[in-house]
Amino acid sequence: MKIQKEHIVNYNKKGIENHNQNFDFLANKLTNQGNDVNAIVSKLADFQVAIPSWALGAGGTRFGRFSFFGEPSNLEQKIEDIGVLHSLTQTAGAVSLHIPWDIPSDYNAIKEKANALDIKFDAVNSNTFQDQKDASESYKYGSLSNTSKAVREQAIQHNLDVIKIGDKLGSKALTVWLADGSCFPGQNNFQTAFQNTQDSLIDIYKGLPNDWKMLVEYKPYEPNFYSTVIQDWGASLMLANGCGDKAYTLVDLGHHLPNSNIEQIVSILQLKGKLGGFHFNDSKYGDDDLTVGSIKPYALFLIFNELVYGMQNNPQNPDLAWMIDASHNVKDPLEDLIQSLEAIQEAYAKALLIDQAALKAAQIDNDVVKCQEILQGAYRTDVRPLLEKARLERGGALSPIQAYRALDVRNSLIKERGKNTVATGL
Numbered sequence: 001m002k003i004q005k006e007h008i009v010n011y012n013k014k015g016i017e018n019h020n021q022n023f024d025f026l027a028n029k030l031t032n033q034g035n036d037v038n039a040i041v042s043k044l045a046d047f048q049v050a051i052p053s054w055a056l057g058a059g060g061t062r063f064g065r066f067s068f069f070g071e072p073s074n075l076e077q078k079i080e081d082i083g084v085l086h087s088l089t090q091t092a093g094a095v096s097l098h099i100p101w102d103i104p105s106d107y108n109a110i111k112e113k114a115n116a117l118d119i120k121f122d123a124v125n126s127n128t129f130q131d132q133k134d135a136s137e138s139y140k141y142g143s144l145s146n147t148s149k150a151v152r153e154q155a156i157q158h159n160l161d162v163i164k165i166g167d168k169l170g171s172k173a174l175t176v177w178l179a180d181g182s183c184f185p186g187q188n189n190f191q192t193a194f195q196n197t198q199d200s201l202i203d204i205y206k207g208l209p210n211d212w213k214m215l216v217e218y219k220p221y222e223p224n225f226y227s228t229v230i231q232d233w234g235a236s237l238m239l240a241n242g243c244g245d246k247a248y249t250l251v252d253l254g255h256h257l258p259n260s261n262i263e264q265i266v267s268i269l270q271l272k273g274k275l276g277g278f279h280f281n282d283s284k285y286g287d288d289d290l291t292v293g294s295i296k297p298y299a300l301f302l303i304f305n306e307l308v309y310g311m312q313n314n315p316q317n318p319d320l321a322w323m324i325d326a327s328h329n330v331k332d333p334l335e336d337l338i339q340s341l342e343a344i345q346e347a348y349a350k351a352l353l354i355d356q357a358a359l360k361a362a363q364i365d366n367d368v369v370k371c372q373e374i375l376q377g378a379y380r381t382d383v384r385p386l387l388e389k390a391r392l393e394r395g396g397a398l399s400p401i402q403a404y405r406a407l408d409v410r411n412s413l414i415k416e417r418g419k420n421t422v423a424t425g426l
């Protein structure tokens, strides 16, 4: 299914007057406060977030999986779904592939399809957390950290294969997330597991093309419940530093213990030029993979405040690979992704409103109250007309979620693909 531009233009007609009024009112207010509204709108329009190829079907829980029907059953259809998202939101201009779930069968055809929909290939993700069909070795007790050399070699080779696949598609980064760890005290020697992981990562790093990055993702627990080899940003940073300049830490919002100060983590990583990628989601307890901004929108805003500061003040840190990393158990995955994209843009827009000079002055004066007023003043602004404007300028929908429903996308997908299709993924 492809959404025609005229359909969006038609749909937008109904709301345009209301939008113009709201935008003019807000733009006027923000300009009087000293903001460059056009610059903010164009930053929002430029901000693109990759959609992971595994987020387009229903996510599984430990207990069951409930389909949404019309799920994409191959990579072509997944790219088409991202095309739908992108045409409505104008924010989803990239895909992040998980190998081996999404190995292209025809590279040129896939590239052409993505190109026609204005979708780029972002970081490729390796998978050594599941055993693959016909593999000679098992990852039951770890992959890059395994005590068996044969298992480590198989996992290293898989990552090198993933780089080759990504290279053919124009990707420029490999994301490594390991499930490696232990479930019981005494099961693993921490030092051996860490050293094996470092050595394995170095072998993968050697196979990285010059203009590529390696992104090392961390997670404190799950699927292992006593220890995870790359458990936090410190472990990730040590491993990245042990590999070299092209290796970076990747922060996934859900991969922290409750109440971790994630904004401080991203801030210091940027200062050190070592923040490479970012996975968006939200959570109440752990790696809950909920819709971005659905539980802790203020925390997301504070994180964006640091990201904006870093993007403006830390030229030593490269451009980040942005990706949504969520899984959908009770929502239509496409509707959920639209809500996530909107929440990301909203937090970004609010962070762009922060008067950085005034904040710095208040910090130097130790005017704690003013610091809070500045942050919360930005946070309390309803920035949605700015998001609408950014989308409109690129040909997107005033309200992507309403347009998705008005255009009856899910039913068209069901008609096209049938009810019982199942997407590869979790």
Ligand code: RM4
Binding pocket: 054, 125, 177, 217, 219, 252, 279, 287, 325, 426
């Ligand atoms: C992990 C992690 C990785 C993702 C897998 C599917 O928890 O977040 O980024 O590739 O899930």
Ligand code: MN
Binding pocket: 177, 217, 252, 279, 325
């Ligand atoms: Mn992740």
Ligand code: MN
Binding pocket: 252, 254, 255, 287, 325
């Ligand atoms: Mn995760």
